[in-house]
Amino acid sequence: MISANREAKVTVTNLTKSFGDLLVLNDVNFNVGDGEFLCIVGPTGCGKTTFLNLLSKLMPPSKGNICINGEIADPKKHNISFVFQEPSCLPWRTVKENIAYGMEVKKLPQQEIEERLEKTMKLVGLTDCANLYPNQISSSMEQRVAIARAFAAKPDLLLMDEPYGQLDVKLRYYLEDELIRIWQEFKTTVIFVTHNIEEAVYLAERVLILSNKPTTIKAELKVDLPRPRNFLDPEFVEIRKKVTELIRWW
């Protein structure tokens, strides 16, 4: 399922989740390659957030396994970062302290933390507001803080749940480019969930398309376009149409 030249970093087998009688995820199987940027698109309410909650072990699955590097995933052992849809900056910490939070939990040496802080803040353009508090910056900045915090922890697996859902289009384009830059710099394995098809095709190396509930993977599509991508490029439009078709079909 993944590019031949890459090892599977994350293996998901028979993943199933039901809430009482409601079967949300039905026997989901897939792999993610090391350093891959994977997008997952699906209709609203199909269980995308549930899916990420299972991957991050915030919720126990009803059945099935998630393995990272061949071992059952465990946030205490593996390095997982999660960028939530809602704002998640701690209001009592400055921008800098917020970005450091994940690394503090991992108990990295102070010097390492400082080095990564400097690098990440430069990449995300937050150096100037290092000492501001979240209530002093805009909500798009807050989301960038959350993203910087996620990357700075150098996760084995980075989960992103529609992080740009609430932002306006122009800002989103900008942040998507920025995201790709950081990803290329850190070589992180990313699973990015969205219901925005254009966003998925713009970002992903591979797109997984989910069905309605009970949710399974209905299709998978490689996006082999050079970066930076162009929304108007006929090839891009072609792929976008294909994904739209696939979603509509079911």
Added chain:
Amino acid sequence: MENSKDRLILKILPYLGILAVLVIWELIVDLGIVPNTLLASPIQVVKLFFIKLNTADPDGAVLAVHIATSLKEALLGYSLALIIGIPLGLAMGWFVIVEGLARPIFEMIRPIPPVAWIPLAIFWFGIGLTGKAFIIWASGVVPCVINSFVGVRMTNPTFIRMARTYGASDWEIFKQICIPSALPMVFGGLQVALAASWTALVAAELIAADTGLGFLITMGRRLLMPDMIVLGMLMVGLTGVVIGVIVDKVEKRLVAGVRR
């Protein structure tokens, strides 16, 4: 022009109100509308205030001693309430075991009015400092527990999930996420607990004491001195306001330190 005149009037009004009450009060007593044995006039109260500044008679202690006694009892009980109530409430908010153990006992004790503890407290500790500190503790600890508990419970669940995905342990989440997030609520409880403590203190002293502001009021009744009763009441109010202001200042400092 209009505006500054309006503002001046608004500034003067409260003083006018107080003055009017004092004058009417003085007149009511002076004209004998209410007999002097039932109510003292403001002038009499002020006179007694200056007398009590350095005279121990007839109740056995000068004013400063009464105030000091009350303050000592209040601060002891109040700080014990904070020291025990805040950690307990915080822990109850996060640790299921602590909540399971402490919640039923707390819910049982909570509806008992603090003054209902007075007889037992006298029975156990006598009428000295310990007994009163206990009663004040009992009344101050309840708001401390409640506010800390609610503060932790109101922690944004996304923050907790965020910490958990980075691999934080329950204890780390409690320390790094729940406590800072609950602090504004905890500080809010300081005032509530203070008001509860101060009320309970006076009630306790009314019933059992040998010095203190509540005792001064009781002595006024026993000695048939309405001016002493009123003086005691005024001192209770004034001292209460002063500590209230101090706690408010401290609270503002602390909240500013938390930066929300």
